[in-house]
Amino acid sequence: xxxxxxxxxxxxxxxxxxxxxxxxxxxxxxxxxxxxxxxxxxxxxxxxxxxxxxxxxxxxxxxxxxxxxxxxxxxxxxxxxxxxxxxxxxxxxxxxxxxxxxxxxxxxxxxxxxxxxxxxxxxxxxxxxxxxxxxxxxxxxxxxxxxxxxxxxxxxxxxxxxxxxxxxxxxxxx
Numbered sequence: 433x434x435x436x437x438x439x440x441x442x443x444x445x446x447x448x449x450x451x452x453x454x455x456x457x458x459x460x461x462x463x464x465x466x467x468x469x470x471x472x473x474x475x476x477x478x479x480x481x482x483x484x485x486x487x488x489x490x491x492x493x494x495x496x497x498x499x500x501x502x503x504x505x506x507x508x509x510x511x512x513x514x515x516x517x518x519x520x521x522x523x524x525x526x527x528x529x530x531x532x533x534x535x536x537x538x539x540x541x542x543x544x545x546x547x548x549x550x551x552x553x554x555x556x557x558x559x560x561x562x563x564x565x566x567x568x569x570x571x572x573x574x575x576x577x578x579x580x581x582x583x584x585x586x587x588x589x590x591x592x593x594x595x596x597x598x599x600x601x602x603x604x605x606x
Contacts, residue, residue: 438505441456447548448486449486469477474489
């Protein structure tokens, strides 16, 4: 059941980890396997590992639920659907991608992703203890990422580093 749940999610969602993670959290919660809060705690830890966050989150959450077999089921459930879809669909898009109906579908699918990303940001940001400086830093980084998309990875890494150092320096000493 774990494999099929994860495989179905990964077969029908477009947009990568920021889309897949909240859908998986919701599915796990609806099935009574774990609370969304617990899944997002695992998601936070999964970001420390290299690799795709949807894969890391699913593997860690499934390992917590079912041990090694759950981790293997999650690994296959995350990887097999997109792999098979790429093989099956790539030829069709190559042949029919210029058709107006196909173009409209692809444009519509791309338009949905920002909304789902915004929903995930909203859910995770509600848990953060916000201060004026944290809000300013986050908004400034978001603006920089919007205006300089070609430098998004270096900006994001620099921003995280600067924010971390600022948090460490501003902590009151004990």
